[in-house]
Amino acid sequence: MEQIDKVLPKYGENIVVGVLFKKHFEWYVAPKNLWKMDYKKLYAVWEAAYKKSGRTQAQLEKDIGTYEQFCDKRWGIEVLDGFTASHFLAHLFKCRYSSDELRLLRMVAHDDKKIDYEASMFIDFDSNTMYSQFPRPENFENFVPIGWRGEHRSFMSLIPDDKRY
Structure with missing residues (x-):
């Protein structure tokens, strides 16, 4: 581990x-960043911020990864x-x-x-x-x-x- x-x-x-x-x-x-307890909520905030600023989902995924990649930074723990x-x-x-x-x-x-x-x-x-x-x-x-x-x-x-x- x-x-x-x-x-x-x-x-x-x-x-x-x-x-x-x-x-x-x-x-x-x-x-x-490990202590944001619900990564689903956190990723949704990132998605909304990117959308509001006119950036695309592809840009988000390039910058912080897909949702799965994002969660993998915390050993796959979503919540x-x-x-x-x-x-x-x-x-x-x-x-x-x-x-x-x-x-x-x-x-x-x-x-x-x-x-x-x-x-x-x-x-x-x-x-x-x-x-x-x-x-x-x-x-x-x-x-x-x-x-x-x-x-x-x-x-x-x-x-x-x-x-x-």
Whole structure:
């Protein structure tokens, strides 16, 4: 199984995401594009944007691929939810961080890089809820699966005390 190598947080690129899955909490740092939960919705947004700007489906497919190719960038996972989370998280195994690691890295980071270590999202697979505090116009909450609730709000108070950093 292909695993992504561990990366450092980088604002707007590699984001810090808290995940609660089967009552177990972990922090992950991975490219932000992987965390748009419903790729069907995301691809539809791309299609609409291309159409609105007068570009063709062929141009879209040249730039970002067909829908299948687009999903293949996330191991064929179209919708990230409770049914696919285990498969998705297995690919991110090396991307896990402890709260102590994140705390230390943020502490030693230059002042202009501390924002890189702010948590961007909290995905609670146990209650089908996703919280994003990533700055607008990035709307992760618009890409939650059907039956999920997505909110743009602060969520650190929802993180277990021993996992906060």
